[in-house]
Amino acid sequence: WPVTLMAIATGMAPGDYASTDAAVEGMHRIRDHIDANPPEFAHNRGMLLWAGSVNEGLVSDADRQLWIDDLLGLQHDDGGWASGGLGVWRMRKGLDSDPPVTVESDGYGTGFVIYVLRQAGVPASHAAIQRGVGWLKANQRVGGYWWTQSIRNSFTTSNFLTHAGTAFAVKALAAAELEMGGVTER
Numbered sequence: 001w002p003v004t005l006m007a008i009a010t011g012m013a014p015g016d017y018a019s020t021d022a023a024v025e026g027m028h029r030i031r032d033h034i035d036a037n038p039p040e041f042a043h044n045r046g047m048l049l050w051a052g053s054v055n056e057g058l059v060s061d062a063d064r065q066l067w068i069d070d071l072l073g074l075q076h077d078d079g080g081w082a083s084g085g086l087g088v089w090r091m092r093k094g095l096d097s098d099p100p101v102t103v104e105s106d107g108y109g110t111g112f113v114i115y116v117l118r119q120a121g122v123p124a125s126h127a128a129i130q131r132g133v134g135w136l137k138a139n140q141r142v143g144g145y146w147w148t149q150s151i152r153n154s155f156t157t158s159n160f161l162t163h164a165g166t167a168f169a170v171k172a173l174a175a176a177e178l179e180m181g182g183v184t185e186r
Contacts, residue, residue: 003033004047011054018055027055034058042070043086046116053119068120071113072128079131080105080139081113083148083161091150107146108161110135111168118175133176136169 007030010023017023039045045067052059074085084101086109091098114132140146148165
């Protein structure tokens with residue numbers, strides 16, 4: 001997560017930051033880290049798809065297509081994706097004895113996958129994207145958010161995945177709607 005966020009930030013930085021000596025060296029170390037630690041879970045591959053969309057050559061064309069297909073294959077019959085299906089996570093302390101995170105469609109999974117697929121070049125008109133957009137439109141809560149089960153399942157901790165899921169849902173809708181409205185830039 002942090003390595004891909006650094007790559008995304010570097011690739012999206014304004015001006016000529018990405019061509020500075022510090023950024024070039026940093027991206028060299030990021031590429032070495034990614035080469036030494038291939039993405040294990042769909043969430044990691046999704047993050048790399050996003051990072052690859054703003055850093056030329058970070059993801060090979062073969063991996064890009066394989067990871068797109070992987071994410072598309074995780075779509076549920078209801079049109080959404082589940083954050084719990086993007087990795088192998090357990091609630092509470094993350095111990096093997098803790099219950100797994102449920103794998104029903106949620107705001108984070110659906111928003112995240114649609115957004116990274118759009119960043120990877122999957123057109124908004126793609127049937128899976130449109131079904132996912134339909135899920136988002138049908139599942140926004142009255143309070144304006146998209147619910148996502150907390151990994152820690154604690155009543156004393158804010159549900160950060162709901163917050164992140166809402167942010168990704170908004171980004172996903174914007175990324176899909178822009179193209180459908182005639183704007184094709186990501």
